[in-house]
Amino acid sequence: MTDSEICRLLQESPDKGYRALFEEYHGYVYTIVFSVLKNFSSRDVEECTTDVLSDVALSFDAAHNSVIKPYIAAAARNRAIDRYHRLSNDNKVISFDDEVTKQISSDEDTEANVENAETAKLLLEKIKMLGKPNSDIIIQKYYFGRNSFEIAKILKMNPVTVRSSLRRSMKKLKKFLSDMDITL
Incomplete structure (x- = not known):
């Protein structure tokens, strides 16, 4: 299915558009997300992948743009980096000792x-x-x-x-x- 067809479906029938978007780009998004979150669980990677596809289905302006792939790539990378920081910070205890103070800009x-x-x-x-x-x-x-x-x-x-x-x-x-x- 082409990007134009997916855009048309997203406008006409959001549910069908989301399914088409998911089927066409799930592997692509998963690969991008996995490259960032490879040190975390497959559940984290899959959740992030699903979040990206949901975000794209809800926020992509199909009426003004019919090229989805670059938008998806940027959304996947950004969401994965955010998730990486959140997951990394969940596992750390931060103390403001001399070493941390030196690292502050x-x-x-x-x-x-x-x-x-x-x-x-x-x-x-x-x-x-x-x-x-x-x-x-x-x-x-x-x-x-x-x-x-x-x-x-x-x-x-x-x-x-x-x-x-x-x-x-x-x-x-x-x-x-x-x-x-x-x-x-």
């Missing part, structure tokens, strides 16, 4: 982290300003590390078109950022 590190977060947020806003499919191409290339053939397959485009769109989009993005005196 200094003010300079905090300022740098805040500045980096603000720059990342601004960069994402500028990428979104490029519009679709250009923003999708940049995110697929630099966030997911996909090549032009993989991106073309996901976005149902020609690989040559993907490369030329990427080149033009990066020029526009660099101009946006240079106008704001931001260099990466």
Whole structure:
């Protein structure tokens, strides 16, 4: 079943859409979640996998986007990392001794982290300003590390078109950022 068909089902019949989504992507999500939670029980991995698929079925905007796989990959990775931290913290007792105090970031590190977060947020806003499919191409290339053939397959485009769109989009993005005196 294609992503478009799953999106249509999610809009028309959420139950059927969820079943189709589950059947099509359960193995994919399980693999992503397992790569993060491999040191925990299979029950934890399966619960996280089911949570991801439920979240996607409830929150994916099928009316505006018909490419599910990248959305699922990001949701699975993020949910698994959150679960990893929660499960890891459940098994630890934290005491604030000298060693922990040394690990707490200094003010300079905090300022740098805040500045980096603000720059990342601004960069994402500028990428979104490029519009679709250009923003999708940049995110697929630099966030997911996909090549032009993989991106073309996901976005149902020609690989040559993907490369030329990427080149033009990066020029526009660099101009946006240079106008704001931001260099990466």
